[in-house]
Amino acid sequence: MGRFAGAKGLVLGVANDHSIAWAIAKEILADGGRIGFSHLPDRPDDERQRNRRRVAQLTDGEAGAAFLVPMDVSSDDQIAAVIDRARQEFGTIDFLVHSIAYAPMEDLKGPTTDCSREGFRIAMETSAYSLLAVARLARPILAPDASILTLTYFGGEKVVPGYNIMGVCKATLDACVKYMAFDLGPAGVRVNAISAGPLRTLAGRGAGVEEMLGLYEHMSPMGRNITHEEVGKAGAWLLSKDSLGITGEILHVDAGYNIMGSPGRLLNLVRKPGE
Template identity: 40%
Template sequence: MAGLPLRGLIVGMANDQSLAWGCAEALRADGAELAVTFQGDKARSHVEPLAQALGAPIFLPLDVTAPEQMEALFTEIAARWGRLDFLLHSVAFAPKQDLHGRVVDSSVEGFTKAMDVSCHSLIRLARFAEPLMAEGGSILTMSFYGSEKVVPGYGLMGPVKAALEASVRYLADELGPTGIRVNALSTGPVRTRAASGLSHLDELIRLAAEKAPLHQLVTIEQVGHMAAFLLGPKARFVTGQTIYVDSGYNSVSG
């Protein structure tokens, strides 16, 4: 809304190394007011100091597989703010056994869990956010190059992220008439807690730094700057896109 600070929801912050934290810092620096969630009591001790540093007026638990928590979160946002300008979805998970094995050997349960947490949770959040974005808004999720090309060690998350990016395009089409934009931000490899579960992370990071045209790794701060742009009014005609911020790694073959 013109003249008012943007108000947005950050989902998926785990600690100060999270992509979501880099994004939240950049958004707050641009004057946005933020609602922050945490997953469970164990995560709370890491996330609460960050929420306090951001001055977040809304700080609530959210397990994206718990419908009652999601409903309670959006009920609080509606009661306190009455609107939502943007939503950042930075959530990914796959059971370790399925993540470290071959895709062809993945279990039904593991594949379903990974798809539910990493992909369908975006759809559920978008459904709750839509009524609060009556005057338009922006939704952003996090992806990775392994959605497009085979990346050794990325395994099951490759098909899951591909589904996430396809979901972004369909959500953009469905929500576009009401002024809601939906995009994905595909980052280079970053040492986050979620990425630490990958079996070949060290090699992936080495190759990315070696092969990327800029010959350096992307940082959570750089990811945050791009996220703040995509979630803000200057990107108001950008939707349905997967935007790369990876030092150009995706443009190099092999």
């Protein structure tokens, strides 16, 4: 019997086969869970329905993939529609994955101080507030012992040049995880985050992942980058009954990078012979 046999839930934030949300979903499906997925709505003039098609290519044919519906987290109505569908299909849900972030490129690329008012609002609403909105609307269907998981990054704890306004969003998201863990704790509902090291994904490309991959390879204690599978397995564990008792936690899946207080072995690359 798989670890997720009889468990059902929502995975929000799959864009394609590189998405972290898909890495987590694969582990759950392999362990017998059932999942309702969302995709970013397609523009009405996109006859090819590209967003839907990319996700459907993954979920179609997966025995545990129960449904796939459009959802933009800036709309409470669209979130409510996803929750309603989950209620119809599942009754209650045991896990909820929030793997969503966005900032307008012109605000993300510039100095944080130059972020526009509108860019700040959009980035915060999509990348941090959406966790509160989804959890609030899902609350009536959360089973006792349900587990909520979001994805964060170290750039919310320390300054990571290039991560800019998204770092401010992740700091907020991390605080949301802790306050939500307090709010929902009495109901037995857990809220945790994985702070993932850099991975090549759509969102990762926008946030400067290429440069970070080189840095992690030389600076992390393990001397390498992480894999999608490692985040997938850690995510599934936090969503499973194997991690009961853990809430409000920011679990770093980053080959240890976050513990470093100096560039470590990276210095070997810049030291001159004889130094």
